[in-house]
Amino acid sequence: MDLTPLAAGLAMGLGAIGPGIGVGIAVNGAMNALGRNPDASGAIFVPYILGIALAEAIGIYSLVVALLIIFVK
């Protein structure tokens, strides 16, 4: 039985948990800050986008692993 699709699915699915939580925390912090001080949206925006991108990078690594599992024989 070929378990390759299962391996790729598990790699992506398990690898998405951490970044999901991380991005959630980042959005939570940004929304809190925005709710307290709506004028600070400009100052929050760039660190927020960068923080999300860095949290998401971990998910991208698992995507790379999943793609490698599927396409590299």
Place this chain on the structure above:
Amino acid sequence: MLHVEIQAEPLLQIGPLTFTNSMVGALLTTVLLLLAAWFFLRRASLVPGRVQSLVEFPIEWTAQIVKENGGTHWRAFAPLVVTIFIFVLLANWIGLLPGVGTIGYHEMVNGEEVLVPFVRPASADLNFTLGLALVSFFAFIGLGVRKGGVMTYLKHTFIAEPAYMTPLMTPIHIISELSRLISLSFRLFGNVFAGEVLLATMLFLTTAVVFVLPLAFFVPAVFLSLELVFGFVQALVFAFLTMAYIVLALPEHDEHEEHADGADPHVEPGADVERPPTHSTTDAVPGAA
């Protein structure tokens, strides 16, 4: 059956050069940008009209953010960041046009008939995103060296703050610099490629039932608008990460931005302190409205 090809398919072979369909996408993006630049610069005036301000808006908006976050040397790299943003944005959005990825010719691969599209969005090819990441990589190294000198840059990058930690920290620094290359290129590629696969899957799933259930026609449209947002966000992320890496490599970054990837520590405590209860309710109303 749904067919997904992770690498760009070759269309033409001229000697040792292979011309792939993602190169058509990149060429299309470049030509569109050049045509737009020529067309709008020809009739550009000092006092912008309605169309001109619409065209200038994304450029001014990005340049403004670079100015606010880029420190004293922001003029040196603002053109690069704005160009990366506009180029990646257009390269992402070209994949959402009808006909891109769907018009092509049929080819037999391993006894299976597959469609080879003529145009593939450039950022759905790892070669393109890796090339852009290399541009960004050499930009932040080059600017760091040019503004601070070679020795300052090397010291800044490779010598840790307590000098005895250097043997431990230097390999970590080298790996983290190189992993920027990987994460920059794979982030853009992964997002755009996954978006293409998502759209193809949704169309594939809904075309089967669309004659029974006409409402299913709108399901791909939802994902199409989602991809519109994602393409924008990824272009923004690529441009701003390039900016943040450049700012970190510049010699005087310590006074301006302690750490580009952390949240700004000055915003929240300040907002907490100078906010008496009565003031907060009046302040919250315009923000909520």
